[in-house]
Each structure stands twice: as C-alpha cells, then as structure tokens.
Amino acid sequence: MILGLQKFYCPFKDCSALLLDDGVSDVVKKSECPNCYRLFCAQCKVPWHAGISCDEFRKLGKDERSMEDIMVMDLAKKKKWRRCPNCADFSFATVVDCNGINLIVAVKT
Secondary structure, eight states, X not given: OOTTOEEEEOSOTTTOOEEEEOOOOSSOOEXXXXXXXXXXXXXXXXXXXXXXXXXHHXXXXXXXXXXXXXXXXXXXXXXXXXXXXXXXXXXXXEEEEETTEEEEEEEEO
C-alpha cells in the first residue's frame, strides 16, 4: 500500500475501477476515469455534475442528484420558476399568460 493515498472506486456502476486520490490538491474537480473514460467529480466522488458547484450538489437530496434533475433545476433557475411549497416532490410552478388569463402550470419531475 502506498502511504497517503485514499482508495475509491469509479462512481459508474458498470465500471467501478479502483482509483487513488493522493489528497494533495483540492483544486482538481473534474477528472476522467482511466478505465471507462467518463468524467466524475474528484471532490464529491460522483459522476460529473456540470453547471452546479460541489456545495450545491451536496445540499441536494439523494433523489435530486441525477443529471436529469440537475438539468431541470438549471432550466427552472433560468425560467425563474419557483418550487411548489405544497408538494414534497420536486415540482415547479410558474404563471403563464394565455389570452389575458393567468394560468398556473406545475411541472412535476
């Protein structure tokens, strides 16, 4: 065993290659698995979470961390959607003007 190295596995279930973290730098975030060549976050040890910081990613619930969920959150932020206060699921509500009538549209993911 090499002293000072932390062992971890590629976060992709169909790969799971054994990887080593020398712990020298907190600067490296995006890394590529040398076995499957897919990107992962070296800080979080999860598949790459593009467009969202590690701190934001850690604050997400376990059921809100998929790439699709992150894309919906990014879209919601751009469209200025608000999270539904009455729903435990991840939902957004927005007001749409339809021929002078305000409609509330809920998008449930």
